[in-house]
Amino acid sequence: MESINISDVNNTILNLTPTDTELFQVEENGDIINVQLIFDHSTTINEDEKKLSQLLTEFNLNALLPILKDKQITYHSLQYLSKDDIRDAIPNIGLRAEFREKLFFWRKQQYGKDDETISLNTKIENWQQKVDSTKDNSSNARSSKINLRSVLSSSSKGKSLLKTYESKNRLENIDRDGLVQIITEEVMCSDINLKPSDFPLIVDQILSIFPNEEEAKDYYFIPREGKKNPSGRLYSRYANCRSKRVKSSQSSCTTITNETPFVEDEVDMSISEAMKTSLSRDSSDWNLVKEKWKKTFSLRQKELKLMSNDEFFKSWPKFCDARAPELIEIDFDFLYPNKKHLLLSKWENFKKNIKNYYEINIHNESCRKRFSLLKTNSEIGKDSEDFLLTILLNSVIPPVSRFKDKRGSNKRKVTISDAQESFILRLPLITNYKEKIEELVNKYYNIKLTVQPFIIVVGEDDINLNSFFVYLDKTLFKFDSFIEAFDNCFKIFQVLSLSYPLGCQPSWIFIQKYFYNINTPFDIKSPNITALLSFLNSANKQN
Known part of the structure; x- marks a missing residue:
């Protein structure tokens, strides 16, 4: 208990704000008087919480504020937190890890406390540099992400604007409107929510890049005066775009x-x-x-x-x-909503039923030899089996088209071999795929046909396959299995609105109809497709 000297106090309670209490003994005229003081720490608490909130904003972890408050963790107590304390306070592993890394680095900067961190130092230092760069701005964290010079340098419109200023040393109104459009598009695209206080910072960037715009800075932004709203082309365009997005979002949610x-x-x-x-x-x-x-x-x-x-x-x-x-x-x-997994869901049942159909309906000699591989090799791999069952579709849905010459006249009939070549290409090594692609380009371009997406499988023969690719516009996409490559190749045709290759068009249409339940007015009609669909649908009903 402390003793203090105080005058004119008679067993008095000085009640400020109920937070903490302290009991004192005071001496007055030789008498000992007990005084209970109730101190107000609300100002200190509010200031501490404000600092904590600001630090979490710098960490980009504002969501942790109520969690830390609930555990009575203050800004002042951050310097004492251990890894175990953080684990007990924050249940979410991702948030906990990010908070721990940033807190430990911050403590090293503030207090010289060298905690062990998990991430590479360069990553944390990069984050700290970003935080430091925002401390000079009174804007919120989102607006500090707008790097106008970078935005202008990375777009054709921006580069053109920079060249215009470099040659003329000034901007016209049409140039300023273009600049406003570039900035607004970047802000909306990045989903940055701007406040009126953010716009002067953007104008400062404009002036740093286009110094002669000092006299025209009100063209972009005019601050609020009294009860009036801010104005200027940049502010008005941003406000209009934000309003459109909100209305559009509300409208889409109701339909x-x-x-x-x-x-x-x-x-x-x-x-x-x-x-x-x-x-x-x-x-x-x-x-x-x-x-x-x-x-x-x-x-x-x-x-x-x-x-x-x-x-x-x-x-x-x-x-x-x-x-x-x-x-x-x-x-x-x-x-095609709800159709992306249909191939995989139907595949195993298809494999069982299609073998019975092939047994009766494959007549081409080379195709029968391929089919016999499935029956004579009991240890054939899944990918090889899937490949053979797929490429043999051309034998029961044979092509009926003819190649045309440069004058449009029908010439040679498309063979099953042609169909298989434009459907799935097997190579012994992927290293020589470019030469084979060039052969196909020369073959098909000579008769005004383009090379469409197709599947490439790699292996020394049909039953020893080890790699699977899809070829598209000089790009190879690698997949872990044949069925994944097959699925993606079909989806490329749909997404890019590409026509199926002439040689294997009937097979792709069957795949489209049977596996994905997609029917269009442009589908060719074929008795072979109809017969196979009827057989499989009937078999499915019996299973």
């Missing part, structure tokens, strides 16, 4: 049915174009790529009708990425 594919956040064409541009240059965050891919589905479908195949692939270079099959899967699911 979605179980049978309608959902394209997230229908956006106007300018925003879709911005997303498309960002897809051309960014692939570090593949999950973000896939999200943008979903939101640009409608734009791709429109451009498919307006561009040649070569123009389209150049316009959407992600189709050449090794992970492009994931993007194909996304577009196929939009085109």
